[in-house]
Amino acid sequence: MRFAGKIAFAIVAGALLFSGVNANAYEGGDVSNGGTISGKITFSGTAPARAPINVTKDKEVCGATEHLSDLLIVGAGNAIKNVIVSLVEIEKGKAIVAPSSNPKLDQNGCVFTPHVICVTAGTTIDILNSDSVTHNVHTYPEENTAVNKAQPPSLKVISIETEFGEEDPMKVSCDYHGWMSSWVGIFEHPYFAVTGDDGSFTIDNIPAGAYEVKAWQEDLGELVKTVGVKAGETTTENFEFTK
Numbered sequence: 001m002r003f004a005g006k007i008a009f010a011i012v013a014g015a016l017l018f019s020g021v022n023a024n025a026y027e028g029g030d031v032s033n034g035g036t037i038s039g040k041i042t043f044s045g046t047a048p049a050r051a052p053i054n055v056t057k058d059k060e061v062c063g064a065t066e067h068l069s070d071l072l073i074v075g076a077g078n079a080i081k082n083v084i085v086s087l088v089e090i091e092k093g094k095a096i097v098a099p100s101s102n103p104k105l106d107q108n109g110c111v112f113t114p115h116v117i118c119v120t121a122g123t124t125i126d127i128l129n130s131d132s133v134t135h136n137v138h139t140y141p142e143e144n145t146a147v148n149k150a151q152p153p154s155l156k157v158i159s160i161e162t163e164f165g166e167e168d169p170m171k172v173s174c175d176y177h178g179w180m181s182s183w184v185g186i187f188e189h190p191y192f193a194v195t196g197d198d199g200s201f202t203i204d205n206i207p208a209g210a211y212e213v214k215a216w217q218e219d220l221g222e223l224v225k226t227v228g229v230k231a232g233e234t235t236t237e238n239f240e241f242t243k
């Protein structure tokens, strides 16, 4: 009996451990009480001008056109581009929809385009080399497997598998051209957005409730606010960064 009891205990403990792991997984489905958070990300004060990139290698290709730094892009109305806005640790909500094709980061003219993308964990990202020079793709994940691989012009695609969400965006850079970088937000849930030229974002179909919303920018850091969401309504929440 004592032996059987120990086995039973082991099974129960194992089941608890397993369910504990599962409890962290995002649960996607229909949302009947969804609301929206939208807003605009702006810079307070006089925005610094984008610095020209100093091309120090492969000048005939990388320096064929002038590139400006993507570190901080502030446009009309002080709108900030390439800010990642996301809900923090939401565990249940709308379904994750897999993209119809793998999201791409293209190395073209020795610049990553787009500069910032976001995906859900499990998505494969294709890193392209559209240049006639060799790049070296180097990723800096917190949880996922790092990639550090040369990409000559003959190797058109390096596919990067994502498996886990990352608390902070993952940097992707090129070891051969020090100015080349991009950022990939990897989330366990589908509640994220990247601002465009006008600095605006919209995150929809959020179950009613209160959420922490994080706005992240590579140069300025992050801002976090608690935002309430009501069913069928849009809550406007703006974020203002400063240096």
Ligand SMILES: [Cu+2]
Residues within 6 Å of the ligand: 107, 110, 134, 135, 136, 174, 175, 176, 177, 180
């Ligand atoms: Cu490169």
